[in-house]
């Protein structure tokens with residue numbers, strides 16, 4: 623297993639300012655309650671997803687929809703602190719061959735090695751900050767299996783689960799606190815040199 627994967631359990635976030643308000647947006651697939659949460663917490667979001675990482679997840683879910691398949695992948699980035707609060711940044715996503723049907727998805731065990739290889743190809747220091755998967759036509763929620771995955775694998779406070787419904791164009795994010803699924807406030811951000819929402 624590559625050494626870098628040890629960052630899975632990295633728990634000492636660095637101090638860093640989050641993306642500024644002028645480079646944060648809601649997501650066009652947000653459900654009503656995700657939008658409400660975004661508006662409420664816009665100045666101190668716990669999760670920021672880089673625009674190109676967001677596009678990869680959305681396009682992945684749409685490609686899966688065309689094949690009547692769920693898709694799934696890992697969200698990579700880092701956890702940081704600012705003014706005493708912790709937040710996560712997603713800079714990229716990775717995926718691998720999947721055993722997928724319309725209602726279930728899981729990584730091929732033999733593909734895990736390939737996934738770790740693609741982690742090694744990334745040119746920034748990352749840690750795994752969560753996972754995403756799609757619910758084609760089923761709406762956004764955390765199934766019992768999803769909750770089990772979250773509790774078993776993504777159980778640090780800054781870990782999130784993102785669920786996309788590419789048919790209904792819906793997106794929600796979650797985390798688990800004291801064994802209860804909670805909605806995770808999040809925003810899309812873009813780097814200074816890219817501004818896809820203007821011009």
Ligand SMILES: [Zn+2]
Pocket residue numbers: 755756757763764765768785
């Ligand atoms: Zn699910």
